[in-house]
Amino acid sequence: MNSAFSHFGTLKDRIATKQANVMTVGLGYVGLPLILTINETGFNATGFDINAERVARINSGEQVISYFPPDRISKAIEGARFRATSDAERIADQDIILICVPTPLSPEREPDLKYVVSAVEVIARHLRPGQMVVLESTVWPGATSTVVKPILERSGLKAGSDFFLGFSPEREDPGNETHTTRSIPKIVGADDQHSRDLLEAFYSQIVSKAVPVSSSATAEAVKLAENSFRTVNIALVNEMKVAMDAMGVDVWEVVKAAATKPFGYMPFYPGPGIGGDCIPVSPVYLSWRARDVGSQTPIIDLARGNNERAPEMLADRIALDLSKRGAAVKGADILILGVSYKKDIEDTRVSPALALLNRLEEMGARCDYHDPYFPVMPMTRDNPELANRKSAPLTAETLAGYDAVVVTTDHTDVDYPLVAQSAQVIFDSRNTFDSRGIKVPGEKLIKI
Ligand SMILES: NC(=O)c1ccc[n+]([C@@H]2O[C@H](COP(=O)([O-])OP(=O)(O)OC[C@H]3O[C@@H](n4cnc5c(N)ncnc54)[C@H](O)[C@@H]3O)[C@@H](O)[C@H]2O)c1
Structure with missing residues (x-):
């Protein structure tokens, strides 16, 4: 069996049996509800954030997002299968890494991907064969394949065979009790069949429905279409x-x-x-x-x-x-x-x-x-x-x-x-x- 198939098969099994270790990079309004939902679904979950103060507050069970049920974070901590960290070395322990960092505008009011780039550079340093990286931050169509992928491939590993890569836009609506992280269907897009299959398999475990599209650029465009509408x-x-x-x-x-x-x-x-x-x-x-x-x-x-x-x-x-x-x-x-x-x-x-x-x-x-x-x-x-x-x-x-x-x-x-x-x-x-x-x-x- 070639190594691409073996990595694919191993990760698919780990997803199906919920043995996969999952990390969100960024623990803000998007990354924190997402990683808690993943943990509540039964996966080992780690939240990585460069803001050490926020990490400490989360690890002490503090209610850092006001509209959460009061014990949501403390329950996850007590369950011992969720931890927040600012230790980038933990990236190497993960099977699936979801990037949820800010994508604001620059002072010139143009897309500013500096947080994405710096998060991806850190991930690239710890990337190992068989991992899957998914960008969730809102970006322009083409960013996953032309910005994220080249940085990850500097590791010497190839997307689609050594590691898997895709885009899944966040549709979080903070404070909305009717449509929660779990109940909102999720678009999943990737540029190769293995990555698309793995994204679909993973998100189908987490949310009510995973909706596959043909490429990462299409998934990126879906998010912009929704918000432009x-x-x-x-x-x-x-x-x-x-x-x-x-x-x-x-x-x-x-x-x-x-x-x-x-x-x-x-x-x-x-x-x-x-x-x-x-x-x-x-x-x-x-x-x-x-x-x-x-x-x-x-x-x-x-x-x-x-x-x-x-x-x-x-x-x-x-x-x-x-x-x-x-x-x-x-x-x-x-x-x-x-x-x-x-x-x-x-x-x-x-x-x-x-x-x-x-x-x-x-x-x-x-x-x-x-x-x-x-x-x-x-x-x-x-x-x-x-x-x-x-x-x-x-x-x-x-x-x-x-x-x-x-x-x-x-x-x-x-x-x-x-x-x-x-x-x-x-x-x-x-x-x-x-x-x-x-x-x-x-x-x-x-x-x-
Ligand atoms: N807030 C929303 O309602 C919402 C909804 C849909 C999509 N989005 C998109 O999701 C993305 C994240 O938004 P958010 O609202 O969660 O942002 P946020 O500012 O609430 O949180 C981002 C977190 O990322 C951390 N961070 C920054 N750089 C990092 C790095 N290199 N490594 C690790 N952590 C890092 C920050 O410390 C912060 O805690 C953005 O692209 C946003 O446009 C947001």
Whole structure:
């Protein structure tokens, strides 16, 4: 039997019997839920991260992701088949290595694969025959075969025969209790049949369904297609919001009614803009790669631009409405309610709420924020200057003291009836009050 067949057969058996040792490289919002799910499925699981402090917190059972069940991490640790580590030597013990490191934008707003490259360089130093490496980070079509593979092959081993390589995009939706890591089908793509078979065999054990596609580039493109679809539809619904508002029509009522159509329509909801590490970034990867191969994505680019301008447009709208009420944004005291980029998670990456806060302050307002997930504002890549600000208490007195309250994130754990009663003016970018049936007295609710 040649060595490719023997490596393939051995790994296939180890997957089928759940004897394979599995590692995620990166223990963030994607890598940690994934490795815990893998462990809960019955595999020996290791999470590798260069952030030694995070590794120590995980190993002590700390709840590092707020929406996890409280004992999820400690149970995995107690079960003795899961460990976090920052020791790269452990890579050599693994059969399957899943890369879940950040893929942000560079300062020039271009794809930045530096975290992927440095993770792959470390893996290459420990690579041994028979292992499988899967990239899960969002990248442009072609990155696995033209960036990752050559680095791994510097080890002298060949992809598809000595080791196996593929791409499987992460579809994690942080905080979503309906669609969990396990229940979301996973796309698997590779450039050779052995790797494709192994990816499918492995992920079929972990998630409800593995969906094989013909190449790693196709799998990479699936992820960008999904996120670009959302980008365009979010821009579309926000555009409709402004136009329909001018017509005296409530766009939320329109979307809710349109969503009763059983085909050809999917609801997207207006908001203050897009956030997180995913939706604002993926379309840039797609449009960058399109230009790279001599093509174009004008619709995606227009949608991206509109989404990026959304917080600024809301700030202008707030200024206009305040002036209609005889107040000026300059010198106004404004409470930003919610700084996470979406409800019920502790994540402020690329949050439109922070962009809006910054814009209002540039216009001369004095802004406080309240967010149950952030008693203290964390250090972020995009807004380091906001770090260490403290969440304002939410009481009848404090609310009444602001010229306006702007609902930017509709976290569940907020006393909205109190806000409705006590705030002077409420700008609601999330349809928070109407969707919960909370009556706001007087003329003080403005849906933006
Ligand atoms: N967060 C989401 O909802 C989501 C959803 C789908 C896809 N994605 C994609 O998944 C990838 C990971 O995103 P995330 O949200 O988990 O990022 P994250 O910032 O939450 O976590 C990344 C982790 O990787 C670690 N890391 C960085 N370089 C490393 C290295 N060389 N070796 C080991 N660890 C390293 C960091 O310390 C960090 O803990 C990105 O490509 C992202 O676009 C994210």
